Amino acid sequence: MSQKQTILKLDQLNKHYPVRGGLLKRVKNHVYAVNDISIDVDEGDSVGIVGESGCGKSTLGRTILRLEEPTSGEVWFKGENITHLNEKKLKQFKNDMQMIFQDPFASLDPRQRVGDTLEEPFVIHTNLTKKERKEKAIDLLNQVGLSETHYYKYPHQFSGGQRQRIGIARAIALNPEMIVCDEAVSALDVSVQAQVIQLLKDLQEEYDLTYLFISHDLGVVRHFCNKVLVMYLGHMVEWAPADELFDNPIHPYTEALLSAIPRPIPGRERNNIQLEGDLPSPTEPPTGCPFHTRCPLATNLCKEEKPEWKEISENHFVACHVKA
Ligand code: ADP
Numbered sequence: 001m002s003q004k005q006t007i008l009k010l011d012q013l014n015k016h017y018p019v020r021g022g023l024l025k026r027v028k029n030h031v032y033a034v035n036d037i038s039i040d041v042d043e044g045d046s047v048g049i050v051g052e053s054g055c056g057k058s059t060l061g062r063t064i065l066r067l068e069e070p071t072s073g074e075v076w077f078k079g080e081n082i083t084h085l086n087e088k089k090l091k092q093f094k095n096d097m098q099m100i101f102q103d104p105f106a107s108l109d110p111r112q113r114v115g116d117t118l119e120e121p122f123v124i125h126t127n128l129t130k131k132e133r134k135e136k137a138i139d140l141l142n143q144v145g146l147s148e149t150h151y152y153k154y155p156h157q158f159s160g161g162q163r164q165r166i167g168i169a170r171a172i173a174l175n176p177e178m179i180v181c182d183e184a185v186s187a188l189d190v191s192v193q194a195q196v197i198q199l200l201k202d203l204q205e206e207y208d209l210t211y212l213f214i215s216h217d218l219g220v221v222r223h224f225c226n227k228v229l230v231m232y233l234g235h236m237v238e239w240a241p242a243d244e245l246f247d248n249p250i251h252p253y254t255e256a257l258l259s260a261i262p263r264p265i266p267g268r269e270r271n272n273i274q275l276e277g278d279l280p281s282p283t284e285p286p287t288g289c290p291f292h293t294r295c296p297l298a299t300n301l302c303k304e305e306k307p308e309w310k311e312i313s314e315n316h317f318v319a320c321h322v323k324a
């Protein structure tokens with residue numbers, strides 16, 4: 001069997017936003033949005049990135065794609081350190097990595113036909129003629145389950161599911177290798193959601209795509225992803241193959257997230273852990289383990305020392321003083 005290649009490597013990646021204040025607009029503090037993230041993603045993986053709202057999922061996605069400059073740490077893509085590449089060199093990599101958002105139409109001109117929108121990447125990045133670009137756009141529409149008639153329509157004429165198909169068509173236009181889906185199906189009805197997920201899977205099969213699938217919906221992640229990263233206050237707390245994570249969650253925060261899934265997973269005994277208290281502010285993160293202020297198992301050690309990142313079984317990593 002051939003060894004899978006690492007496509008993305010994150011090494012101690014941090015993103016801290018300065019908070020300015022006072023008359024002189026001096027930096028008073030930082031939002032510690034993403035902290036020390038280190039994972040390897042293999043070609044063809046669908047990596048779920050989960051955690052409560054505000055835990056740094058979108059910032060992580062945007063920092064990987066260099067839509068945000070990392071504060072420190074490194075991003076490696078296809079064996080190359082892209083952390084400090086200049087705009088010109090970064091361009092090729094940016095084509096290889098795309099993002100799909102929850103509302104792909106938020107940024108679109110309502111007066112522009114969808115066909116013209118789909119042609120934009122070819123205008124910017126290729127020398128194709130107008131006729132060739134149109135063929136390409138119609139081809140993209142077909143690939144995402146739409147048809148030529150949609151080429152002539154305007155954004156408001158599309159349903160939620162169709163809009164997301166357009167978002168996907170835009171993302172795959174330049175044959176990317178990796179796509180970050182940021183809550184891409186979260187706003188869709190369950191039946192439409194299932195169809196869009198199936199489309200993402202079909203495209204993955206056809207084009208060997210790698211997905212980073214940001215979602216607060218663990219039910220969808222279980223169905224779609226083969227690996228899962230659990231984040232809390234910008235830190236990684238658990239990282240494992242999806243089956244392993246759902247069957248054998250170790251971190252009390254992961255347990256709490258799983259307890260909150262509306263439709264329980266058949267056959268799984270539940271430890272009903274309720275999260276108490278609010279998410280602490282990422283401008284003043286707790287000392288020690290970031291989760292200790294809400295953890296039912298926290299000890300003095302948890303308040304004082306950040307737990308080490310331990311591999312407790314093959315490819316299953318967790319940061320917890322008590323459970324690992
Ligand atoms: P998630 O996607 O998991 O909901 P985000 O990555 O959007 O979380 O946000 C993580 C933290 O970073 C939040 O506290 C958010 O307010 C903060 N944040 C995000 N973007 C910025 C920004 N541009 N400037 C300052 N703080 C930001």
Ligand code: MG
Nearest residue numbers: 057058059182
């Ligand atoms: Mg987000």
